[in-house]
């Protein structure tokens with residue numbers, strides 16, 4: 001009885017620490033993203049870096065949508 005109570009407390013403590021760390025990482029990531037990039041793009045077919053419209057064929061699936069290798073490079077650099 002007593003032991004399981006102690007274990008529950010330990011788990012709670014660990015979860016608190018984990019969520020605190022996650023929040024810190026999130027805030028740091030947010031502060032590194034330029035204001036321009038934190039805005040949601042009006043269209044999914046626009047370059048995330050320069051805002052130029054993308055042709056469907058050039059749209060990159062996933063998180064990054066950029067019009068050219070140069071913009072892709074700039075976007076990746078800004079993320080770091």
Ligand SMILES: [Zn+2]
Pocket residue numbers: 047048049050051052066067068071
């Ligand atoms: Zn671009």
